[in-house]
Amino acid sequence: MKDLVHHTPIRTSSSLDKMMGRNVYLKMENEQKSGAFKARGACFKIGSMTEEDAKRGVIAASAGNHAQGVALAAAKRAIPAKIYMPIHTPMPKVEATKNYGAKVELSGETFQEALFAAQKEQQQSGATFIHPFDDADIIAGQGTIAVEMLADMPDLDCIIVPIGGGGLISGIAYAAKQIKPSIRIIGVQTENACATYHAYHKHLLPSLTCATIAEGIAVKEPGKLTLPLIQQYVDDVVTVSERDIASAILYLLERHKTLAEGAGAAAFAALLRHHESIRSKHCGVIISGGNFDLQKLSELYALTTHLPANSMA
Incomplete structure (x- = not known):
């Protein structure tokens, strides 16, 4: 893998650490080849x-x-x-x-x-x-993110990961737990596409629109291979709103000068929304992708200000 993909950087921010009350480490997979993990x-x-x-x-x-x-x-x-x-x-x-x-x-x-x-x-x-998530080789490839993160930051005690079909979090959770069994893995879904969240918490699955600015994780059913791995190795799964994701994208763009797509900002959105309930002193956050359609930038401001998208054009 070393000659095929980038060992992506981890970014830190003292102002973000202060705001969150912990050390935060952003794993920049939006800087990966093809713009995503x-x-x-x-x-x-x-x-x-x-x-x-x-x-x-x-x-x-x-x-x-x-x-x-x-x-x-x-x-x-x-x-x-x-x-x-x-x-x-x-x-x-x-x-x-x-x-x-x-x-x-x-x-x-x-x-x-x-x-x-x-x-x-x-x-x-x-x-x-080539299945996007329900394949052991695909899962193994995504798990290299955890290997890199723990090599670069051995003190990590938690990693927050977006969930679509579950290939990314399955690979990260399995690999991380082999290296550091005490580490906590927190999964994130958008409220509009949260089938894995309901399956994990053993809820009855409601009707989901899957209409979301995080189209990269808009998956209606968890994988047959990934769900058992999530249930075994993931410590919690939470949800975020469309507004949470839009706010996270804008924060990363304005404060950290980096562009994340909707799915790519979901884990960061979870940190911003749920930081008080996430037990961690050294928290890793996966910025999983940066292939954002800039023509939809006005929609982000509309979501965060409750204005119609066309009024922001």
């Missing part, structure tokens, strides 16, 4: 493929960041890649995926619909399907 899992999965499987190409479904990770990893091995993405995927993510050399098919209103279309195509083409 997804490159890790994709590079490990595709890098492990046999030559015979590679010749058949790869196919995937994604809300955006997995698509770019797969396209990047496939390009490194000169493997043809086809990615299915929901029709409302931000265009910068679509164009970036194409620029890495992958073919893109826009299909369905949701990630689940794009996933179904990709799986149907895979059965016909025989290409290797």
